[in-house]
Amino acid sequence: MxxxxxxxxxxxxxxxxxxxxxxxxxxxxxxxxxxxxxxxxxxxxxxxxxxxxxxxxxxxxxxxxxxxxxxxxxxxxxxxxxxxxxxxxxxxxxxxxxxxxxxxxxxxxxxxxxxxxxxxxxxxxxxxxxxxxxxxxxxxxxxxxxxxxxxxxxxxxxxxxxxxxxxxxxxxxxxxxxxxxxxxxxxxxxxxxxxxxEGPPLVYAAIKEVVREAEDMKFQDALNKITKSQFKTVETLYTSEDQLEGAKAFAEKRDPVWKGR
Incomplete structure (x- = not known):
């Protein structure tokens, strides 16, 4: 073996x-x-x-x-x-x-x-x-x-x-x-x-947590939890450098550089 x-x-x-x-x-x-x-x-x-x-x-x-x-x-x-x-x-x-x-x-x-x-x-x-x-x-x-x-x-x-x-x-x-x-x-x-x-790691984290936690939740309850940033990964994403980088890259017509923070 x-x-x-x-x-x-x-x-x-x-x-x-x-x-x-x-x-x-x-x-x-x-x-x-x-x-x-x-x-x-x-x-x-x-x-x-x-x-x-x-x-x-x-x-x-x-x-x-x-x-x-x-x-x-x-x-x-x-x-x-x-x-x-x-x-x-x-x-x-x-x-x-x-x-x-x-x-x-x-x-x-x-x-x-x-x-x-x-x-x-x-x-x-x-x-x-x-x-x-x-x-x-x-x-x-x-x-x-x-x-x-x-x-x-x-x-x-x-x-x-x-x-x-x-x-x-x-x-x-x-x-x-x-x-x-x-x-x-x-x-x-x-x-x-x-x-x-090469993609946005903080977005991946938010997707995975939301999908996992929302599996047994009612749609509106899950959506409310997302919009209120009650998922830890979603809150991290929306206060991150990467969130700003995504918007800047779009405005500047360039590829974003994701740092995971």
Whole structure:
């Protein structure tokens, strides 16, 4: 087993995180804790603006929970670390964009990990499933998230039968954003990440907080909270140098220079 299951690579304001646990990139408790620390550090580093999560190789993105580790004593309800399973699902206040580059089979907790990203790009050969039903367990996070992301009946079919979706069907139902040939996946992912990294980080933070917090709120309540600057990130944005820079750049007909403050 790889002694370093998580590889990170920093390019400017972008952090690339690669899950590298041969043979299938499954996640055990120790790996999940490492991932949580990686994404916590990403969240707290003011110089990092965008993260990419992908898997090593071209066969597996991630199949989720490592059943072999479970057989050796890893408890399903054990300590997953600061961000919950895979480091992303329960990490509080993560107000920076995360892109999942799905390079291979994406199922179970691996699909839940991908769903924790803000944008999902996929290679054309990949497939998706929630096979937990076949092993007598529940895809807990997916049961919460998936019916909110794709049509209810499609989500329920996946949860209740464990059937597989290819990349084209996943895109058709809105589960993923774009499909690329495998050789182009990381190039396109990095291109998108760089575009986001050049954007306004304080606006991204406000968008992510509003979307997250407003999910279970009535429309008018959420809108009132925005207009009254009751979201911390919105208040920060509207009193920032970047807010003034956006207006100045527009008036001066130039590209803005975002500083994140």
């Amino acid at each position: 790889n002694d370093n299951p998580i590889k990170t690579h920093r390019v400017g304001h972008v952090l690339e995180v690669t899950l590298d646990r041969p043979k299938a990139n499954a996640i055990d408790l120790a790996t999940s804790r490492i991932m949580g620390q990686v994404f916590k550090d990403f969240r707290d580093d003011p110089d990092l603006r965008v993260a990419i999560i992908t898997g090593e190789g071209d066969k597996f993105f991630c199949p989720g929970w490592d059943l072999k580790a479970a057989a050796d004593g890893d408890a399903v309800d054990g300590d997953y670390g600061v961000g919950g399973f895979g480091g992303l699902q329960e990490l509080p206040h993560l107000n920076k964009p995360v892109i999942a580059a799905v390079n291979g089979i994406c199922c179970g907790g691996g699909l839940e990990l991908a769903l924790s990203a803000d944008i999902i790009l996929a290679a054309e050969h990949v497939s998706f499933a929630l096979p937990e039903i076949r092993s007598g367990t529940v895809a807990d996070a997916a049961s919460v998230k998936l019916p909110k992301r794709i049509p209810y009946h499609i989500a329920m079919e996946m949860l209740l039968t464990g059937r597989w979706l290819d990349a084209n069907e996943a895109a058709r139902w809105g589960m993923i954003n774009h499909i690329y040939p495998a050789v182009d996946l990381m190039t396109e992912t990095r291109k998108l990440a760089q575009m986001l990294a």
